[in-house]
Amino acid sequence: MPAVQETIDSVAKIDVDQYKYGFETLIEMDVAPKGLNEDIIKLISTKKNEPEWMLDWRLKAFERWKTMESPDWARLDYPPIDFQDIHYYAAPKSMSGPASLDEVDPEILRTYEKLGIPLKEQEILAGVRKPDEPSEFDDDSGTPPAGQDGRPRVAVDAVFDSVSVATTFKKELQKAGVIFMPISEAIREHPELIQKYLGSVVPVSDNYFATMNSAVFTDGSFVYVPKGVRCPMELSTYFRINERNTGQFERTLIIADEGAYVSYLEGCTAPQRDENQLHAAVVELVALEGAEIKYSTVQNWYPGDKDGKGGIYNFVTKRGDCRGDNSRISWTQVETGSAITWKYPSCILRGDNSRGEFYSIAVSNGRQQIDSGTKMIHLGKNTSSRIISKGISAGQSNNTYRGLVSSHRKATNTRNFTQCDSLLIGEECGAHTVPYIESKNATAQFEHEATTSKISEDQLFYCMQRGIPEEEAVALIVNGFVKDVIQQLPMEFAVEAQKLIGISLEGSVG
């Protein structure tokens, strides 16, 4: 079955030449010289006012990185990256580190407004404050009003090139005991937590790009939710690459202590340029006993133009560790940007009864190349995981799902359900599925499916039995299902995700 017209139209709306976030902010920047060497790493560490141990950590990672080779197993085709031709540090001159919102350069605030993340008016967005009411930021000491109609409020950490320019709602979060701050600040203020957890999920030597990130990461978010605390609002980070010839290397660390809950979202955009820019991030999640972390991404880096010129190279290592029993980590991603995406948000299900989830919609257009998926590593007893991946390729793009599900020999009663569907629009694109399934325990139940029809046979029968024609029934079930993935996303990103809701996966192939 070919794709239906409605789907084709919806995908065209988010085609590469429709990229709306391609503007550039002209602002004076403080930029480190090009190149990757010990001096640059020392410079970054000095700029960030880091303690000695952090610099040592970075230098060790750099030593290790020099011995490593760039991975070539993904279905991606790109010229070798010249790591010496990149600026590893770029920050707005007006600020060398995170400041209070009032000190932020108005030009940067305007940038975020244009991106739909108005930091000052954020409360309006969340329905907390009317436009004519005073902003929380105008008087940062008072208690902010509670959310109306129970709509969620969002605290934002805005990262502009190599620095975090603002973090909102910090005070209110502090009252709940939640630490939410740029990681560069956390290294200074909470060294005990950083030393305990940084690199404990993604080790320094994990892979080529993660090791590089360990050496040169500049900023990112740090979240710690203490025992038994349900984080009172959504947390989010908005990443913006602005400066030419820079790379963004952010590091995010989220720790949910026993029984804690946190929902975190990230968004990413970059200016439209003819050159490729590198983004190599590491995200580590730690869920202790009974904790739950929901991590959502709307990735909309500049994808390059129709002929494949320019665009972000997105090489990201994201991993969650369900360290305690009964813990839960859920990844949701909507991937529409980047020239190249190399990204496998994974879960290590270490604690007994822990649960991992991965929901993904990946849309590739133009000459984009996506190689993305997940790893679910079952180590604990009674652990379960669920993978739902929808890939849509159009234009001359290639879209690959690559995933691993494995059970340890001693992990009894583990469960996995995987479904990955792909849809092709046009004759020049490609869709690929590469799952690895490794079962070492007899009580493990692993199911992998890559067809829509098979999974919904019962539902289809149910609908048809009630007089709904087959085609309508299929559309109903599939649309309902896509909605399920979208609904995993917090409200704030619904706007971008809405564009994808209209996409029916009718005619999808495995």
Place this chain on the structure above:
Amino acid sequence: MSSVTELRPRTPAETRLLQLAEAQGENENVRRPAIEALRREGLPTRRVEAWHYTDLRQLMGKRLGEESAIEALRESGETVLEPFLHGSSIVDLGTSEGSHLPKGVSVAKSDERSDWKVTPNRLDRSIDTIRALNSAFGANSSAITVEAGAAPDHAIELRPGVGLSGHAHTRVSLGAKAKATFVERLDGNAQGAPSTGVTELHLGEGSEVLWIVDQEKGLDAVHLGQLHVRLEADSLFRLFVLNAGGGLVRYEVHTDVVGEGADIQMRGVNLIRDGQHIDVTTTLNHTVPNTTATETFRNVVTGGHGVFQGIIKVARGAQKTDAKLACNSLLLSDEGDFSAKPELEIFADDVVCGHGATAGEIDADHLFYLMSRGIPADKARALLIKAFVTEVVEELEDEALQYVLEARIDDWLSANG
């Protein structure tokens, strides 16, 4: 990657394999380039994607590390085998001689391999190790032809030579509208002898082949096999693989569908116990529109390691391809493991392709159902395992063949289930 393999030292197993290949003596022009390629590249490790789950370098090391294994190889003698299917003609691939060949079928020695070159692996850019080994040892190459329109009424059983000549290279061609059944017999007490087999099967327009692979080698045997199939328009290729023996076995099936209307039906049963490493790797390569394929493998694992890799490839323009692949594994003990990698690579937008893979133990509900009807636990279990595998045997819709296959499966299950 290749610079790394060049630098690493040769393992004892690799050294011995090369010594053995050198000792062969015949067909120098074929064997020389293959030996050189192996000398240069060594055996693949799990870093080579095509061998991700079968680390040949390590696994061969375990089985070929001992001097005695090599001696056994030289001494392994001939065994007397009953034909797999009653009344079959037997072709000895060691000598390219056939007995009681049916009308329209001929066998001859072939110089097919004289222009041997190092070819890349079908799955990644590394060298095709099985083909290289087969050529490095290759003593004999046979050509089997089934004339256009011929439809022999009994099966043709192919038997590789023994010992050092257990490395068959065979080319099988079917003329237009020909119909034939072949049994590739991989059997006998090979006693640690590494054997290889490479078959090139060409199906002419409208022809039909049922190809049965019966692999029941000894538990210390090493076998690496390859079957390349090329399907012209409206041809039908049916395959049944039974793996019920062997220590280290990899069987690769690579199909190229080049004519419209062609159909592939692959079925297989892998029965795996402790000490074994069994790997089935397949490619369905659809290059033209309107072709179909189904593939189902059922695996029973009571120990050891099972591997299934299967890829469905749909080329640009190969519209209306309908291809499905399933790999289901029953894991009966924590001593065994099974790894599956079902892949899709699709470049056409109007196709129906899918794959499914499951791994698990016997369904507790099914067991309960039978036990609640008075069937003892062990019998109920055996019944369910049997049903799980014979489901694919029944799809052959050939009673005589079903009878033979089920008898072999029963033997295995009663000994190992």
